[in-house]
Amino acid sequence: MPTKTDxxxxxxGRNDTGIDTNAVxxxxxxLTREINGHPLVYLDSAASSQKxxxxxxxxxxxxxxxxxxxxxxxxxxxxxxTNAYENxxxxxxxxxxxxxxxxxxxxxxxxxxxxxxxxAWGDDNVGEGDEIVITExxxxxxxxxxxxxxxxxxxxxxxxxxxxxxxxxxxxxxxxITERTKVVAVSHMSNVLGTINPIKExxxxxHKVGAILVADGAQAVPHMPVNVSELGVDFYAFSSHKMLGxxxxxxxxxxxxxxxxxxxxxxxxEMIREVSFEKVTWADLPNKFEAGTPNIAxxxxxxxxLDYLENLGMDNIRRxxxxxxxxxxxxxxxxxxxxxxxxxxxxxRGGAISFTDADIHPHDISTFLDSKxxxxxxxxxxxxxxxxxxxxxxxARASFYIYNDRKDVDTLCNALTQMxxxxxx
Amino acid sequence: MSSQLDDMYRDIILDHFRAxxxxxxxxxxxxxxGGHNPSCGDEIEMDIKEENGVLKDIHVKCRGCAxxxxxxxxxxxxxxxxxxxxxxxxxxxxxxILKGEEGVLSxxxxxxxxxxxxxxxxVRVKCALLAWLTLIEGIKNYKSEDGKENPTISTDEDDK
Numbered sequence: 001m002p003t004k005t006d007x008x009x010x011x012x013g014r015n016d017t018g019i020d021t022n023a024v025x026x027x028x029x030x031l032t033r034e035i036n037g038h039p040l041v042y043l044d045s046a047a048s049s050q051k052x053x054x055x056x057x058x059x060x061x062x063x064x065x066x067x068x069x070x071x072x073x074x075x076x077x078x079x080x081x082t083n084a085y086e087n088x089x090x091x092x093x094x095x096x097x098x099x100x101x102x103x104x105x106x107x108x109x110x111x112x113x114x115x116x117x118x119x120a121w122g123d124d125n126v127g128e129g130d131e132i133v134i135t136e137x138x139x140x141x142x143x144x145x146x147x148x149x150x151x152x153x154x155x156x157x158x159x160x161x162x163x164x165x166x167x168x169x170x171x172x173x174x175x176x177i178t179e180r181t182k183v184v185a186v187s188h189m190s191n192v193l194g195t196i197n198p199i200k201e202x203x204x205x206x207h208k209v210g211a212i213l214v215a216d217g218a219q220a221v222p223h224m225p226v227n228v229s230e231l232g233v234d235f236y237a238f239s240s241h242k243m244l245g246x247x248x249x250x251x252x253x254x255x256x257x258x259x260x261x262x263x264x265x266x267x268x269x270e271m272i273r274e275v276s277f278e279k280v281t282w283a284d285l286p287n288k289f290e291a292g293t294p295n296i297a298x299x300x301x302x303x304x305x306l307d308y309l310e311n312l313g314m315d316n317i318r319r320x321x322x323x324x325x326x327x328x329x330x331x332x333x334x335x336x337x338x339x340x341x342x343x344x345x346x347x348x349r350g351g352a353i354s355f356t357d358a359d360i361h362p363h364d365i366s367t368f369l370d371s372k373x374x375x376x377x378x379x380x381x382x383x384x385x386x387x388x389x390x391x392x393x394x395x396a397r398a399s400f401y402i403y404n405d406r407k408d409v410d411t412l413c414n415a416l417t418q419m420x421x422x423x424x425x
Numbered sequence: 426m427s428s429q430l431d432d433m434y435r436d437i438i439l440d441h442f443r444a445x446x447x448x449x450x451x452x453x454x455x456x457x458x459g460g461h462n463p464s465c466g467d468e469i470e471m472d473i474k475e476e477n478g479v480l481k482d483i484h485v486k487c488r489g490c491a492x493x494x495x496x497x498x499x500x501x502x503x504x505x506x507x508x509x510x511x512x513x514x515x516x517x518x519x520x521x522i523l524k525g526e527e528g529v530l531s532x533x534x535x536x537x538x539x540x541x542x543x544x545x546x547x548v549r550v551k552c553a554l555l556a557w558l559t560l561i562e563g564i565k566n567y568k569s570e571d572g573k574e575n576p577t578i579s580t581d582e583d584d585k
Binding site for chain 2: 361364367368394
């Protein structure tokens with residue numbers, strides 16, 4: 001632990017982690033607004049992060065100065081737009097340590113990326129009686145596509161359970177991942193518990209039986225350094241909008257040799273090499289998987305988000321979040337009635353903290369906090385199987401990012417204390 | 426405190442939330458009804474005793490947010506001792522009111538009227554509706570010839 005947990009940074013916004021939250025906040029126009037007469041305290045970045053001016057401006061710049069369709073034009077604007085768009089592919093590959101640029105496929109979001117794998121790869125590689133392994137803590141985005149594949153193919157859907165402290169229970173892994181297993185799909189970081197899962201070990205276990213590993217990185221990539229080569233995964237999916245970028249852009253990364261063999265999941269323009277009435281041949285990677293006009297503007301905006309994150313440094317971001325998360329867990333634990341779900345050691349988890357109150361439903365918590373200008377998420381967080389496993393109906397979730405600091409934790413805890421007296425508890 | 430918040434969590438609502446009425450179990454029940462709200466997980470169960478077309482007694486058990494608990498409690502108090510015909514009429518009026526339509530409540534139903542504040546929070550209307558829809562369904566089911574033993578409703582199916 002690099003920071004002293006007893007040190008209050010209230011006021012300065014700077015802690016020992018190299019991120020000046022006051023300076024960061026100044027880059028996010030939305031954070032200056034008030035909600036219900038209070039300054040906005042945005043603690044819902046795990047659902048979607050806010051956007052810095054640089055991202056917003058890059059989209060405006062594109063539309064005002066060089067908008068054109070990509071790839072097919074021969075004029076100046078088309079060339080500029082194509083270069084800008086393709087440049088982001090390279091930047092993205094670099095950002096996640098992908099060995100080949102053409103392994104980066106742009107989609108609408110992590111959900112679409114996982115759906116694409118489950119249908120295009122799944123339909124050709126999973127058959128009757130084969131096994132698909134997921135975990136109990138998956139977001140519906142990494143559960144339902146596999147459930148549907150299992151139904152289509154009469155395959156068997158198996159799960160890795162969770163322990164009481166919100167980790168994956170790997171004690172009987174060899175019984176779960178077997179010779180019949182074709183794919184292991186697992187979240188890199190839980191959107192409910194914050195748990196960081198041992199992707200590398202799971203990838204090794206999958207490869208040992210000839211299965212592939214698909215990682216849902218929607219919560220991990222925004223908050224910690226991720227290197228797909230080091231992790232040894234076969235597919236990795238994430239979304240731009242949770243990492244300062246625009247909505248409507250996702251990344252599907254896959255190993256080149258797997259992507260080359262995989263069938264397209266969308267057909268149309270851009271994804272072909274040659275079309276005749278009798279025969280159509282597919283384009284090479286990455287175009288094979290990007291039929292139609294892509295989301296050019298938002299991909300370009302995504303590059304500004306990557307710039308912003310790289311400028312801060314992903315290691316610094318991770319350290320900053322460990323600091324804020326440690327402080328938040330410490331302070332929330334002191335509050336009467338509040339129970340924190342998931343690991344309590346911030347080095348083992350991300351900054352999405354789910355909690356419940358013994359007497360107050362998460363929706364009442366959220367409504368009350370909103371009246372104080374504090375935005376949190378409440379509900380099942382698209383993880384109903386996990387809620388069932390934990391035997392709770394819903395949680396409230398406060399999630400922290402680069403623009404949050406210990407002062408936001410204090411604001412949250414004060415409001416939660418007021419809440420209990422408001423409800424007469 | 427913001428006045429909009431106080432509009433929803435009126436004193437009457439908070440009072441019902443803290444000390445829900447209809448909590449005691451019945452020695453004998455004539456029918457039951459259950460409901461749930463899949464989007465937020467609220468769950469309600471009610472047991473009802475009938476005597477000559479009158480709702481003699483009701484037991485309500487609700488697990489959910491303050492609004493759903495208070496609404497179930499207000500319901501228990503409002504319908505006890507009234508003929509089923511009148512009970513259904515009240516429940517239908519509450520449904521109209523919560524959905525933003527014109528509805529009429531008699532003056533003695535002051536607590537029911539307090540639910541109106543929820544209308545400013547559209548996502549919470551379902552929480553307030555749950556108890557009333559569950560009651561309407563339960564009575565309808567009890568009166569029909571081929572009624573189910575334990576009917577359950579889901580507020581997601583009531584999107585008129």
